[in-house]
Amino acid sequence: MFSKLGAPELLILLVVVLILFGAKRLPEMARSFGQSLRILKSETKAMRKDDADVPHTGVHAAELALQSAFDARHAAPEATEADIHLGVETSAGGAT
DSSP states (O other): TTTTOOOHHHHHHHHHHHHOTTTTTTHHHHHHHHHHHHHHHHHHHHHHHHHSEEEEEEHHHHHHHHHHHHHHHHHHHTOHHHHHHOOEEEEEEEEE
């Protein structure tokens, strides 16, 4: 839909915006738009940080358990299925 938006179209759009809002109001609108983007960016960064700080529960815990079982299976090929399910780690020297 917007793939054919070239220089002439952008110029027409800029003229329409200039007519609608006026030259005095455009810098103020641009400033407030920039501030809004900065606030949005800082809030999303804070949400990502909060997500990283939350302990894994539910589905995430199951995924972590499956991943650790997978890692244990490939790290110690001599381990049996029962050892992996029970969480028993084996080493080259024997069971610990």
